[in-house]
Amino acid sequence: MSQLCVPHSLSPFSSRLHKLPFRFNTPRFSLPSFSIRAMTSHIVGYPRMGAKRELKFALESFWEGKSSTVDLKQVAADLRASIWKQMAEVGIKFIPSNTFSYYDHVLDTTAMLGAVPPRYGWNGGEIGFDVYFSMARGNASVPAMEMTKWFDTNYHYIVPELGPDVKFSYASHKAVEEYKEAKALGIDTVPVLLGPLSYILLSKPAKGVDKSFSLLSLTEKIVPVYKEVVAELKAAGATWIQIDEPILVMDLEALQLQTFTNAYSELASSFSGLNVLIETYFADVPVQTYKALTSLKSVAGFGFDLVRGTRTLNLLKSGFPPDKYLFAGVVDGRNIWADDLAASLCILEVLESIVGKEKVVVSTSCSLLHTAVDLVNETKLDKEIKSWLAFAAQKVVEVNALAKALVGKKDQAFFASNATSHASRRSSPRVRNAFVRKAVAALKDSDHRRATSVTARLVAQQKKLNLPILPTTTIGSFPQTGELRKVRREYKSKKISEFDYVNAMKEEISKVVKLQEELGIDVLVHGEPERNDMVEYFGEQLSGFAFTVNGWVQSYGSRCVKPPIIYGDVSRPRAMTVFWSSTAQSMTRRPMKGMLTGPVTILNWSFVRNDQERHETCYQIALAIKDEVEDLERAGISVIQIDEAALREGLPLRKSEQPFYLEWAVQSFQITNCGVKDTTQIHTHMCYSNFNDIINSIISMGADVITIENSRSDEKLLSVFQEGVKYEAGIGPGVYDIHSPRIPSTEEIADRINKMLAVLDSKVLWVNPDCGLKTRKYSEVEPALRNMVAAAKLIRTKLASGN
Structure with a gap:
């Protein structure tokens, strides 16, 4: 050399x-x-x-009872052979x-070690699909194990539950x-x-330990x-x-x-x-x-x-x-x-x-x-x-x-x-945009926080929205039926006209709005029927993005995502969601949330260009989302949700690198909504991750309401408030797990709400599912939401009576 x-x-x-x-x-x-x-x-x-x-479709067919164990194993064997x-x-x-x-390699290790939680009724022997998938997905009688992010990736693993009484044995060969x-x-x-060390340190103590x-x-x-x-x-x-x-x-x-x-x-x-x-x-x-x-x-x-x-x-x-x-x-x-x-x-x-x-x-x-x-x-x-x-x-x-x-x-x-x-x-000239770069450079000399405190904003918003105590809402998406996906495919392939496509989407939105009104939900969503994915949908309308047809990546279980590719400077040529949100708002007198994906999540859930620092790209996306937020407000949308589901996911693994990331990630969110009125309520949502160690950064984001995963992690989020963290904004820790087909009862949800009220003021607490409902069926969603609303009303009545 x-x-x-x-x-x-x-x-x-x-x-x-x-x-x-x-x-x-x-x-x-x-x-x-x-x-x-x-x-x-x-x-x-x-x-x-x-x-x-291929494995996704084989799994879902098996879970639906449309194919056998033999069929599933054959698809798996063919895949393995082709890869090798x-x-x-x-x-x-x-x-x-x-x-x-x-489903998941950590769950495979749990099976290998025979570390099955007692609630799944395993009595020894080689672990089969029944126990394995019950741990992953839950079943009619027991909930699934907790799911969280694999280090700083968008892959989710099933968290082992361990304690002194676990009897380890070689249970999967x-x-x-x-x-x-x-x-x-x-x-x-x-x-x-x-x-062994990674397995142990990625585990959590079993309930009651x-x-x-x-x-x-x-x-x-x-x-x-x-x-x-x-x-x-x-x-x-x-x-x-x-x-x-x-x-x-x-x-x-x-x-x-x-x-x-x-x-x-x-x-x-x-x-x-x-x-x-x-x-x-x-x-x-x-x-x-x-x-x-x-x-x-x-x-x-x-x-x-x-x-x-x-x-x-x-x-x-x-x-x-x-x-x-x-x-x-x-x-x-x-x-x-x-x-x-x-x-x-x-x-x-x-x-x-x-x-x-x-x-x-x-x-x-x-x-x-x-x-x-x-x-x-x-x-x-x-x-x-x-x-x-x-x-x-x-x-x-x-x-x-x-x-x-x-x-x-x-x-x-x-x-x-x-x-x-x-x-x-x-x-390539398509990679760089001088106007975008100038706008990002100008950020360094500006303060992009909202001027009024969150407590003052919440007062102004309540006067406008007139919401009940413990307001109910959902996270954004409603079930994406096969018919809905078919309409989107046909429009994309130009088999149906734009007129027919828009009418089909309006019909679906109307159906979702009417269902929410009938259920008694307080702050509505339009259901996002026009969206394929919460990141891809926005990337398709922003400059600097490219898209694949089969660029699928596993997120968890059979769930796959198709990350956009950020290859150049990002900007927003035109409004992206205003038409759909305005259409939905015209169908109801109740507040309709405008639904956006935040810049940090778009960044972390995309394949990002590697020719500049990640925070520079994130600031570019933030400015594009800022344009959309202000257009929504001008269109009369009073509640705007800017999801930052992946904020925690991008946190560097080494502590020395974390403060800088949190600084630019929080600022990117602040940029998106710094220009709105006090009466416009800004929500955000975060998914499966351990947030307790970054709660102060979450607070500093300045959202008026945050909805956050809680139920599948055994209310781990609530412990941070038990330890004295003061949170003055609205908060909605999820009351049920949408990643499982299991339908929680009214009593179960009411019990979760009561646990939340033990550490959170009823004036700031919201009631909502853990995440969007896109992957669920209406036969699961309707009874679950009905029970959720009933639980909220039950607790409201008790609070009003002083009990």
């Missing part, structure tokens, strides 16, 4: 390279006792749903298995079965397990199960296993880190004769954690994220064990931009100078679960923009191309084509 490595495509997209220390005096290390072939490539994980969402064969044909050396899941399944196809895979109980104490109880799994994998012929420990990128306490070391010391004997890779991702690991991790003698390799792990290179330079392999995550597993191959190759060569030749394994930065599946299915995407992209299937090819280049087998044509696409993106 030369002392100075500068790729010909050096650009803002290659910012990782700017901080590279190009000269090293790091000594060469001797080769380890076992051998890997010179050209080595590795994939951390792969999407499960299929390029055309695809990677083998490309030339990937380390192909993962057990990254497939019927899925990892071994899938390894054998691949082996029968002639493909030797690397079975992947979620590591004393607060003094330490979940960490359970680590020693689950290690024996891991030993059984490892032994069975080894007996089946596995030579490598991958243990994911993403929790290692967090700021761990000394006891947590010691627990990690103890667990792997205990596992060391079972690793004998087996090569073990410990994989980390989503950030760099802290210095002390890095030292503890790389000191493990029984481990053959370590995987690091070199895309989001901005300090990883310096960590590696500080020392790397001479007998270990470095699995270098240089290809971004969380975005869809084509890798800058020249820049990545340069980084890999630098890494070789640190850890030694033939020690570097080219990898993705994390599982490709977080990106779209295959670009080949995007036949309608703009050709220029398409040339800038790489989905999961293309990233597999990029990884292997880099591995080949690293050993002197560079595909010159492939690298040249890649360089051309990067040059095209840098020079």
Whole structure:
């Protein structure tokens, strides 16, 4: 390697390279006792749903009783086989298995450990679909387990419920079965397990467990199960296993880190004769954690994220064990931009100078679960923009191309084509807009907070809206029926006229408005029949966005989203929602909410451009939403909801980086509504996440009313108010979980409201579901909302009588 490595495509997209220390005096290390072939490539994980969402449709058919267990298992087996064969044909050396899941990989680990909460009635034996899906989705008699975000992604995992009485046992042999399944196809895979420390620290205490109980104490109880799994994998012929420990990128306490070391010391004997890779991702690991991790003698390799792990290179330079392999995550597993191959190759060569030749394994930065599946299915995407992209299937090819280049087998044509696409993106006039950039620059000198206090605004709003105590509302969307989706598809494909489309949407809005009036809901929504997705819908009407047809990404279970691609500067050419909100308001005398998605959520739920800082893009989106808010107000809409469902999701994993994110995220929300009158009530909504640690930032957003997930997390949100946090704005902690088909009773909802009233003033409390109703059926929605309204009226009567 030369002392100075500068790729010909050096650009803002290659910012990782700017901080590279190009000269090293790091000594060469001797080769380890076992051998890997010179050209080595590795994939951390792969999407499960299929390029055309085959698993989604198979799951939903199964849940509806339209297909059998055999049918579902066949679809799953076909998907797994196609994925393994695809990677083998490309030339990937380390192909993962057990990254497939019927719902969630954390839930799979719960099944593997036999950690089933007692309410599901499991009595031992291999865990089947009945228990598995009951934990995930609930059933007629018991609620589902809690669901929350997987680190700082939009993927949701099922939170394990643990306590001192849990009897762990090896209850799901899925990892071994899938390894054998691949082996029968002639493909030797690397079975992947979620590591013991990550599993424990991603869990929560089961209901009723004393607060003094330490979940960490359970680590020693689950290690024996891991030993059984490892032994069975080894007996089946596995030579490598991958243990994911993403929790290692967090700021761990000394006891947590010691627990990690103890667990792997205990596992060391079972690793004998087996090569073990410990994989980390989503950030760099802290210095002390890095030292503890790389000191493990029984481990053959370590995987690091070199895309989001901005300090990883310096960590590696500080020392790397001479007998270990470095699995270098240089290809971004969380975005869809084509890798800058020249820049990545340069980084890999630098890494070789640190850890030694033939020690570097080219990898993705994390599982490709977080990106779209295959670009080949995007036949309608703009050709220029398409040339800038790489989905999961293309990233597999990029990884292997880099591995080949690293050993002197560079595909010159492939690298040249890649360089051309990067040059095209840098020079394209559609990427930058001088007017937008000037508007964002002007923000730095302005105060964008509303001038009046929230308490004064609420008084003015109540005079105008005249709402009852404990006002009821919903979060925005109503069920998206098959007929509704068909109308949207036909309009998009020009099979029906705009006139017919608008009339169909008006009919649906009228139906939703009448239903809400009949149910007795106080603040209405129009149901969003015209919207495909809460982010995509707005992106389609903003400049700087591109869209896919099959760019689906799993959010939870069978739920998939199709993130827009932000490729350039963002602006709003015209009003986006005013017509629909005004139409709905004309159908009722009750307040009608204008429904918008906030800038931080649009940012976090999109594939974001990587040629400028994220906060710059967010400010651009905020100014576009600000235009829409002010147009809604001028059109007579007095209640406007600006959803920031993903605010918590974007919080950096390292505490040192969190204040800056919260500063610009909160300011972005404030920008959207700083110009409205005191009488215009601004709502926001937040989804599944732990908000307690950022409650002060939520308060500083300045929303008049916030609705927030609460029921599926056992009212965890309420604890922050029990601890004395003062919240003067309106708040609606969700009273029932919409992600489950279960219908709560009036009494159950009333009980939840009473729990809220124990810590919140009745003057600020709102009654609403946890989230939008888009994914539910009317047969579930109508009785649930009827019970919700009845519960609110019941509590109002009791409050009025002084009971």
